[in-house]
Amino acid sequence: MRFIYCPICGTKLIEKDSWDEGAVPYCPVDDNMYFDTPKPCVVVAVMKGKEILLLKQNYTFKNSKVLVSGYVTNGESVEETVYREVKEETGITVGKIKYLGSDYLASKEIIMLTFMAKFVEGNIKKSPEVDWADWVNIDDAICEMSEDEIGKRVVRKLLKEINYTGEKAYRCDIK
Ligand SMILES: [Zn+2]
Incomplete structure (x- = not known):
């Protein structure tokens, strides 16, 4: 701004x-x-076996699920934002976080720092600002995230990182 x-x-x-x-x-x-300067924000794809943690937040996309995300606040490292946001929004503790690159969202002047992380422990206990949260089969993630272009890019990067070979995961991508 x-x-x-x-x-x-x-x-x-x-x-x-x-x-x-x-x-x-x-x-x-x-x-x-x-x-x-842009506002820094994290986007996190949390993995648990062959499942990925998705949320529904009706104020962002009406018909689409999204990854965990949130703004970096003063006084914390970006890595701390990743742990904090996943914990606050879903109650889950994550570990082994890995940076997957960044994406700039011009309409909101946001720089999105994208990550993957592994599930460590916890049961899903969503925050009031989240309308729905659950584990979704990795094969269905891209299909469930139709409107979330940045989130889908993160999932594609994650699939590459874990050398996922299932073609089914990409069936909803427009060829
Ligand atoms: Zn002044």
């Missing part, structure tokens, strides 16, 4: 030269530069 006014004190921002970023909006009152 490119700020015009200081989000803390409301002063109109001026431009200040940052030596490698060029002119950056700057509040002379708070002595703060407002870089035009």
